[in-house]
Amino acid sequence: MQKVFGSTGFEFGFLFVMRTENAINPEAFEPFFSNLPVDPYIEGNYRLRRLSRFKVSRDGIIKMPHGYLFQPKEYNPLVGGIKREFSELDEKLVNFEMFKSLLSVFRDFCDLDLGAEIGVHQIRTTCSLDNFGNPAPEGIHSDGADFVCIYSIDRKNIQGGETHLYKNKTDSAVFNKILYPGDLLLINDRKFFHYTSPIQPVTESDGSRDVFVLTSPSLLMEH
Numbered sequence: 001m002q003k004v005f006g007s008t009g010f011e012f013g014f015l016f017v018m019r020t021e022n023a024i025n026p027e028a029f030e031p032f033f034s035n036l037p038v039d040p041y042i043e044g045n046y047r048l049r050r051l052s053r054f055k056v057s058r059d060g061i062i063k064m065p066h067g068y069l070f071q072p073k074e075y076n077p078l079v080g081g082i083k084r085e086f087s088e089l090d091e092k093l094v095n096f097e098m099f100k101s102l103l104s105v106f107r108d109f110c111d112l113d114l115g116a117e118i119g120v121h122q123i124r125t126t127c128s129l130d131n132f133g134n135p136a137p138e139g140i141h142s143d144g145a146d147f148v149c150i151y152s153i154d155r156k157n158i159q160g161g162e163t164h165l166y167k168n169k170t171d172s173a174v175f176n177k178i179l180y181p182g183d184l185l186l187i188n189d190r191k192f193f194h195y196t197s198p199i200q201p202v203t204e205s206d207g208s209r210d211v212f213v214l215t216s217p218s219l220l221m222e223h
Contacts (some may be wrong), residue, residue, distance in 0.1 A: 051086035067220030119218030152179035158207035
């Protein structure tokens with residue numbers, strides 16, 4: 001991967017990395033996005049999602065037991081304050097060496113300590129001519145984590161879906177970019193708010209946007 005600007009380490013603001021030839025190929029992940037269940041917490045049935053959590057250990061990055069996603073309403077006014085449950089990532093994906101490499105990249109960029117948790121959200125946002133997709137229905141927000149990573153897998157027949165970063169919710173964005181397949185954006189969630197604009201199809205056919213969103217901490221709880 002090629003670093004465009006920013007710096008790694010605990011105090012970084014944000015880091016954008018564009019695709020180069022490397023060990024992580026976004027096209028290899030595309031088959032794993034074909035059977036995602038609908039996110040039941042968002043109206044419109046345009047968002048599909050799986051979620052699992054992992055922990056950094058001496059033996060590598062290991063998958064943890066099933067948990068429930070929880071964010072206070074101050075971070076997610078739309079669906080905060082409730083425990084949300086999603087299907088786990090496919091075991092074939094969890095055991096896929098390229099997926100393990102992606103987790104390792106996130107761990108290394110963020111310099112995560114042993115015991116740190118990583119939440120992995122596998123998300124497809126769909127759209128049609130009569131039902132635009134909204135990757136961030138909660139608006140400009142932070143997740144309540146330390147670090148957030150958006151890794152773009154695919155964009156099919158869509159326009160829009162531009163990602164923005166803000167120092168606060170009232171000033172103009174300090175970063176604006178469409179994340180194309182292979183692009184990775186790493187954000188210090190305590191310093192920046194983020195948002196991704198709605199998507200709509202380019203032609204009469206439906207469109208979709210596929211991403212992994214990684215967070216640390218995982219924001220998941222046992223019960």
